[in-house]
Amino acid sequence: MKTFPTSAAWCLGILFISVSLITTGSSEVVGPADRVITLAGDDIILPCSLKPNISAEDMLVEWTRLNPKAENVHLYRSGRDSNVEQVPSYRRRTSLFHEELKNGNVSLKLTRVTLSDAGSYRCFILTLTSQEKETTVQLFVGAVSQPVISIDGTKGWGVVLKCESGGWFPEPEMEWLDSSGTILPADGPPERHRDSEGLYAVRRHVTVNQTDTNRFTCRVHQQEINHLKETEIHVPDDVFPKLQVGLIVGLLAAGAAVGLLAASAGVIGVYMWRKHTEGIYYFTILLYYITILLCYITILH
Template sequence: MKTFPTSAAWCLGILFISVSLITTGSSEVQVVGPADPVVALAGDDVILPCSLKPSVSAENMVVRWTRLNLKAGNVHLYRSGRDSNVEQVPSYRGRTSMFNEELKNGNVSLKLTRVTLSDAGSYRCFIPTLTSQVKETTVQLLVGAVSQPVISIDGTKGWGVVLKCESGGWFPEPEMEWLDSSGTILPADGPPERHRDSECLYSVRRHVTVDQTDTNRFTCRVHQKEINHLKETEIHVPSEVFIG
């Protein structure tokens, strides 16, 4: 009796036997937000990002935006296919909206207009109707205030000229420094003078004594690292102001 080699039998059998492997898998829809804080300046409009991943329509879901430090009330509520002001915190009325045309793509971000310093904080994007475990995310909002520094000539000292730089309306508290025309930081006449007003805005003032140079140009720089904002003002001191 003639027999087939094992390898031949396997090849012959594969022609008649069909093996079907069915693999089922699904990605759980999650609510995701930005990894870094969102930064805005007082008076600006800002978007607090929040979305569903993988992208699925949120048109028939309930989307609730709240503040973590507020015990009750909504910042914004979307349900039954429309925005709702039910239990909305009064200070947010007329200032919040969602991108309704983007809901079908899973975009449930919140737009907040005319941002104020008191808006700073942690916001919760929550979708209670979602069946997955990750139904919410937190978005941190940092709000700052800035203004242009003002330079003036404040007299003379020896052979040099005393310059004064002032800038108010900052938040959080900024740093101030003087630079020459090449960008080198100049030693100031003591530490900056700081003041915080009743609205929690900071003013800062700093003096520097400069000698005559080829350009006689000097810059006052005010910067706030936390909100990553910087303002500069340059002054040209006429040669005749310097003594001698």
């Protein structure tokens, strides 16, 4: 039985190691081209990998947050996680994809993201040949909330609506729309407030008139994180101020009657003044009764 020569085995071994070292030496660490955007409370992945895809199972992988000062986020070495010196705020929130390490994927998963997690993260790899390779990932964290609409009284023949929404970051914009999507003129500029946690609250009023649908929408949007929230309200017909038809008809009738009586009194008075001197007496009596009639109409309405 023939055996494989020992010298040949050594040659193959040295060749394999040489190829591995050459491949490792020509690799680079690649991160995302753009910043990573997420919302507070979500889980996020910070991409980082070796190109070409070579195993990182036996390498040292270190994730560090760079600002405002360097903080140990996650450390992998000697084939396992080693987070003894991890910053307490990241405890039980970070992990690597261990099954993907053999493919050079050293991306970091960060769970339950907070606003304070935003910043620059360094993905650092120490290769088998003690070469240091790294890239930087920018994480931007936003916050949103659903707007709330309420009826805030009436104004003229319209209804005043109020929209409020808090817990936003960065500062959002708010606008009112009708059922066709047309932006409505609001009652002045939005009211803004920022709380102790750095979150923004915004409030805005609008006066709306009765329409065929009585449906109106409050929209809050933040372009920087490309996020939008909307709430719609249907205002019942009976909430709008009602025209008192009876009163208006009565006033119109009274006005017409007064006008007619005044005209008649004028014509009769002039005629009687010209025809007879005692017409002054009758004219005075006529004005007296007209005054009584006007008082009576006023009391009725």
